[in-house]
Amino acid sequence: MRVSDLFKRIRLGPAGKPIGFTGDLLKVPEFLRGIHLNALEVQQVRRINITKDRAEALREEAEKNGVKLSLHAPYAINFSSENEAVIEASKERLLKALEVAHWMGAKVVVFHPGYYGKREPREALELIIESLKEIARLAKKKGFSPLIGPETMGKKSQVGSLDEIIEIVKEVPHSIPVLDFAHIHAREGGILNTRKDYENLFEKIESELGSKKLKELHSHFTKVEYTEKGERRHRVFGEGVGPKFIPLAEILLEWNDIKATIISESPVLEQDAIKMRDILIKLFRGVNKKELEKYE
Ligand SMILES: [Zn+2]
Numbered sequence: 001m002r003v004s005d006l007f008k009r010i011r012l013g014p015a016g017k018p019i020g021f022t023g024d025l026l027k028v029p030e031f032l033r034g035i036h037l038n039a040l041e042v043q044q045v046r047r048i049n050i051t052k053d054r055a056e057a058l059r060e061e062a063e064k065n066g067v068k069l070s071l072h073a074p075y076a077i078n079f080s081s082e083n084e085a086v087i088e089a090s091k092e093r094l095l096k097a098l099e100v101a102h103w104m105g106a107k108v109v110v111f112h113p114g115y116y117g118k119r120e121p122r123e124a125l126e127l128i129i130e131s132l133k134e135i136a137r138l139a140k141k142k143g144f145s146p147l148i149g150p151e152t153m154g155k156k157s158q159v160g161s162l163d164e165i166i167e168i169v170k171e172v173p174h175s176i177p178v179l180d181f182a183h184i185h186a187r188e189g190g191i192l193n194t195r196k197d198y199e200n201l202f203e204k205i206e207s208e209l210g211s212k213k214l215k216e217l218h219s220h221f222t223k224v225e226y227t228e229k230g231e232r233r234h235r236v237f238g239e240g241v242g243p244k245f246i247p248l249a250e251i252l253l254e255w256n257d258i259k260a261t262i263i264s265e266s267p268v269l270e271q272d273a274i275k276m277r278d279i280l281i282k283l284f285r286g287v288n289k290k291e292l293e294k295y296e
Contacts, residue, residue: 003281010252011068011261012277013039014269015220025050026057029065037273041070041110041220041263048074048096055103062105068261069104070218071146073097073111079131080114080124080159090114091131094148098139101146107261108149108218110178113168114159124159125167132172140174148175149218154183154231161187162201166208177205179219182234182265185243186226192243198251217260221245221276236266237275237295246292249280 013032021031028040040062044050050058062069074097077090094111101109113128128150136148150168153160162184165177184201185192192198205214223235223242235241252260266272279295 003284006253006280006284007036007038007277009256009259010280011039011259012273013037013041013067013261013263014273015041015072015263015265016043016269018270019268020270026054026061029058029061029067032067032270033065035270035274036277037270038066039068039070039261039263041072042104042106043072044097044100045072045075048093048100050100050104052103055100059103059105069101069106070108070110070149070261070263071097071101071104071106073109075112077111078114079128080116080119082117082119087127087131091135094135095138098135098144098146098148099142102144106146107216108147108176108178110149110151110218112153112158112160113150113164115157116159121159121164125164128159129168129171132168132175136173136175147218148172149178150175151178151220152180152183152187154180154186154224154226156187156230158230162204166205169209169213176213176216176218177209179217180222180265181219181243181248182222182224183220183231186224186231189228190226190242193247194244195247195250198248202251202255211257215258217258218263219260220263220265221248222265222272234266236268237272240296244296245276245279246283246289246296249276249283253280253283 074093078086079090081087097109116124150165152162152165169175169177225232264273
C-alpha cells in the first residue's frame with residue numbers, strides 16, 4: 001500500500017479555517033489540498049449562517065479537492081435544559097445544522113448534547129434521547145442525509161461520557177458516536193496513554209454498538225490540559241501532554257477496516273493535523289517509535 005492510499009482511509013484536517021489561511025471559507029478545501037490534508041469540520045458554533053448557495057458551492061470545492069466535510073453545530077444546544085424553550089430552540093438549531101450539512105454534502109453533524117444542571121444524570125440522558133429521536137424522525141422525513149453525531153464531552157458538568165454517548169447512539173436512528181479523544185482523556189483523568197487504552201475503548205464501542213459504528217470513525221484529536229472537573233484547555237503537540245497519539249496511530253494503521261476522520265481542534269489547528277500525518281507516515285514506513293516520542 002502507498003501513503004496516498006493510506007490517507008484515503010485515514011483523513012486529517014482542521015476544525016474551521018486553518019490558522020495559516022486568510023480568505024473565504026470556499027477556498028479552504030483548495031488550501032488544505034495544498035498542504036496534503038483532506039478533511040474539514042466547518043464551524044457553525046455561534047450561529048448557523050451559511051446560505052444554501054454557499055453550502056452547495058463549498059460542497060463542489062470540497063469534492064474537487066478531495067476534502068471530506070463535517071459540520072459542528074452551535075454550542076447553544078442543550079437537550080436537558082430545565083427550560084422547555086431552550087430544548088425547543090435546540091431542536092431547531094440541530095435540525096437547521098442537519099439541513100445545511102445536507103446542502104454541503106457533509107457526512108456528520110457534530111454537537112454537544114446537554115448539561116446535567118440540577119437533573120439526575122439518568123433523567124438528563126433520557127431527555128436528550130427523546131429529543132434526538134424526534135429530530136431523527138424529522139430529518140428522515142425531510143430527506144437529510146448527514147448522520148447525527150453526539151460528541152463525547154470533556155467537562156463533568158456536560159452530558160457525554162463515553163457510556164452516555166454509546167447509549168444515545170443505541171437509541172437514536174442514523175447516529176454515530178463522535179469520539180473526542182481529548183475529552184475522553186480529560187474527563188476520565190488521563191486514560192489514553194497506551195495501545196491497550198485505545199483498544200479497550202474501541203472494543204467497548206464494537207461490543208456495544210457493533211463493528212459498523214466503528215468502521216466509519218469520526219473523531220477529534222487534540223492535546224489537552226485537565227483538572228478534576230475535566231477539560232481545562234487545548235494544548236499543542238510537542239509539549240508532552242496527553243492523550244498520546246502514537247498508540248492510536250498504530251491501531252489505525254493495523255486495523256485497516258476502519259475508515260477514520262481525525263479533526264484537530266488544537267490552537268494551531270492544521271499544524272497539529274500535519275504532525276499527526278507525519279507520525280502516521282513515519283510509523284507506516286517503520287521508523288522506530290522512540291524517535292517519534294518528541295512529537296508527542
Ligand atoms: Zn465539540
